[in-house]
Amino acid sequence: MNRLQNDEPTPNILRRSARWIVLAAVVSSPWLFGSAESWAYLLIIAVVNIGVMLWLVSLFRNGRFNRNARGPALAGLALLAFLLVQMVPLPPGLVRAVSPLSAEVQGTRDRILGELAASATAGAGMTPGSEKTQADDPSPRSDGYTLSVSPAATRQSLLLLASYLGIFLVLAHTATSWRSLRASATAIVISGFLMAVFALIQSFTGTRSIYWFHRPRLGGTIFGPFTNRNHFAAYINMVLGLTLAILPLRGRSPNAYGPPSLKEVIAQLSIKEVNQAILLGFAAVIMGGAVCLSLSRGGITSLAAALGILGVFISFQGRGIAPRQLIGTLVFFIVAVVVWLGWQPVAERIGSLPILAMEPLGGSRLPASVATLRAWGAFLFAGCGFGCFQFVFPMFQGPRLQVGRFLHAHDDYAQLLAEGGLIGAVLAGLMFALLIRTVWRNFSSASHDSRFFVGGLTVSAAAIAIHSLVDFSLHKPANAFLLSALSGMAVAAV
DSSP states (O other), X not given: OOOSXXXXXXOOHHHHHHHHHHHHHHHHGGGTGGGOSHHHHHHXXXXXXXXXXXXXXXXXXXXXXXXXXXXXXXXXXXXXXXXXXXXXXXXXXXXXXXXXXXXXXXXHHHHHHHHHHHHHHXXXXXXTTOOOOGGGOOSOOOSOBOSSSOXXXXXXXXXXXXXXXXXXXXXXXXXXXXXXXXXXXXXXHHHHHHHHHHHHHHHHTTOSSBTTTBOOTTOOOOBTTBSSHHHHHHHHHHHHHHHHHTOOOOXXXXXXXXXXOHXXXXXXXXXXXXXXXXXXXXXXXXXXXXXXXXXXXXHHHHHHHHHHHHHHHHHHHOSSOOHHHHHHHHHHHHHHXXXXXXXXXXXXXXXXXXXXXXXXXXXXXXXXXXXXXXXXXXXXXXXXXXXXXXXXGGGGOOGGGOXXXXXXXXXXXXXXXXXXXXXXXXXXXXXXXXXXXXXXXXXXXXOHHHHHHHHHHHHHHHXXXXXXXXXXXXXXXXXXXXXXXXXXXXXXXX
């Protein structure tokens, strides 16, 4: 039974407008330096909010809520509520009981600010008995402490998380036909292909500036529009999975008279689906080559592992599609592109993996993850506050890690535990578990195209899940925007 219709059942300009506005935000976000700067992600959030409002109006007028998106949406709302709890002032005694270190940090802050205020008062020549109003007193007057050590940082995380949830809901409800689903996916794929081509051209010019004019404020190993090559690789890997998801492949019965002749092969080039497959295959090859030439070891490793998972998936669900032939052909052409454009740096980079595996503590990533887990132990239940990692990590930054300032842990899972504690991690895990359950529950009754679409998205999901073990790619807003969009498409597809 095919849950997706070939055409929109009831054309609705509000729904279409909401979808394309949200897609415009998702497609634009990586080009704005990965939306890492506050001006960029706030702009994207504003555009997403416009799309969400249009969708809510259409939902109120003549729509209904997709029951398949209900579970992940409720878990996402619960996570948003938890961020609000982290931000609001609570009784100091309650904060000390739930998060003693957070209360201690804020108590120290208040004491230092009080001493500074007293020093400023003494320096101004005021005697202790001098009268002053509360407004003139610079010392802090707080009714309570917060679970978050920096409510302002948690507020930024709240805005981002709300926009991620909005993107998911809009696409889960508006990509209701194969035409809209493929059009949405095609827009992202075209942007990803152009980004891969741009990144390769920019790399070969030898520039150390994004777009040949922008130097990242905090530096970085730039690649494409991203300040970090690892984040570029994570983004392109997800787009590559989406490219495979819309490949117009079908299981074909073997020719009873043997392999097709050259004339028959040439005649097949006039078939629309064959042309689409060639173009999408070419885009996938270029994107895979760009991931390798970015020299991101995490990106290359996660892509290889995700393609292996796709091969297993096709083996059980392909219905006549040979996984070895499909994956082998893709890998062959990716390797050919890498050899053509310059294989030596890629080989050297991959060759360093065994050394890293033998001495995992020799670098900074694993020790940073261990230190992040120690931070989680200090903020066990409620975390230090989403977005607050950079403020608390120096307390756990041992001598081996005195190599600079860590804005993020090189492990998204460890940072989730440190910032959200057990409560935040459980809510986030529940949200993704309900998403997987929703897709799996409807998978068997979906059409062949729907199942193959979900199979392609397994490459996206597996690649980012594996890469997040060794990097903080999902803390780059552009990557999280894309993952939210792909999650919504997965629910819409089944």
